[in-house]
Amino acid sequence: MSDPSADQASPTSLDFAEMQELAAEILGVDPDQVQLDVSFAKDLAADSLDIVELIMAIEDRYRVSLPEEELEHMKKVGDLWAFLLAHPATAEQ
């Protein structure tokens, strides 16, 4: 699952490796650990504060806004990546 473009046709210029780097920096893990099928809480030991910090960084980097009701669906890295792919207009601003 290391190459997300193999699973989903990417309509944007989003770079998964860049998102891996960002999440790894915020969560204090290795970029290689940030894969689509890993859980933020169970696999990356992220608590709720870490998630808020990560979302803030994601919003800044990709110029998107994650509504609070979306946050509870962000269990896995793949959920976050899918959200970014689904919001290409804002993501490419």
Add this chain to the structure above:
Amino acid sequence: MSINQWCYFFLEADASPNILSVRLRSVSDSGQARVRVAITGMGMVTPIGTGIDAVWESLMQGRSGIDTITQFDASGYPTQIAAEVRDFNPELYMDRKTARHVARYCRLGLAAARMALADSGLKPEEMGPDDVGVVVSSGAGGMEEIERGHQVLIDRGIGRISPFMVPMMITDIASGLIAIELRCGGPNYAVVSACASSGHALGDAAEVIRRGDAVAMIAGGAEAAITPLLMGAFCQLGAMSKRNDDPAGSSRPFDLSRDGFIMGEGSVIMVLEEMEHARARGARIWAELLGCGSTADMYHFTAPDPHGTGAARAMRKVMQKAGVTPEDVDYVNAHGTSTPLGDLAETLAIKQALGDRASQIPISSTKSMSGHLLGAAGALEAAACVLAIARDMIPPTINLELPDPDCDLDYVPNQARPARIDVALSNSFGFGGHNACLALGRVAA
């Protein structure tokens, strides 16, 4: 499970520490000597060195840790100098994520706590969960994070305030962090009394052991408040030296030309341990923490009582608690911040408390070298007393070139001095009129 069953469960779970408490109390109730508290470990990250030996060498050489501020551009400030901890690498003591989520004072505190624990050889993770507690204090807490967070609020709004803002800013988090990282589940809090905070932290932590609530305590202070706002605020208060062109000569307690204190940062933490527990495990005992005398000036928020009465009462009180007289006191580590009013008031306090002995007892202010570590000052100066006892040397008061005629005691000017010290007192005074005087004593081998 019924309520009764729950109660029974908790009683069972608490059985081990309760037995310990009863044992310790029975010693004091029986009329024998009260529970004694040993200092079995010390850790320090300071402007005059990291680790016991580096700090001691600076104290013996009379080396100042004060220089031009590097942590922010202070060129527009009336005071542009401070005693900064240089070359501190937090990743030697914690992972990067932890380092990023705590304020600088906590990073310094965790580093010093790890050093203290290593020095003591105590292993909390192998002891009962209630056996080791933490009281690590800070006067200002995460000042730099408060200032950064406030700027974010102004510039970008509520939605960009870090979710870690609250735990980064509050003054008790060093104690919490140390408990988490070092597995210490006993009593845990901070004691805040401005520049007397870590004197009180050590004094109160010793009382926790005496009353049987823990076998050992990790205690001391951590401070990192060399920030644009706090430096500016202290400048406005008129309390800091403006000797910007002579940083090493700027902190000059008891000298006629002293013109204010020098802000410092750092952390000094000790492992306090019930004496018999320390002996039973063959620990190296640096010294004994004999007690803490604690009083209030009842005078002014920031100015000392000019007669030094409150400070003198704290000194008398600790001597009484420790069962020593002025004749027994061999050294006083002064609060000695290098302010015109403070050094004079403390001189008067020492004269009141020690009477005729005052002029015979060597007194020094190690702030002349370290600057003023605010909430970590009391712990650094208690450590200076411990090392003076252990190594038979008194650290000097540097920059004492032209003594103030009204400060007419023996301040050990400029050169370290050999002396056998059995009992030392360490004064710490804080804004609010808080006074803490610790007594430290030699322990026969």
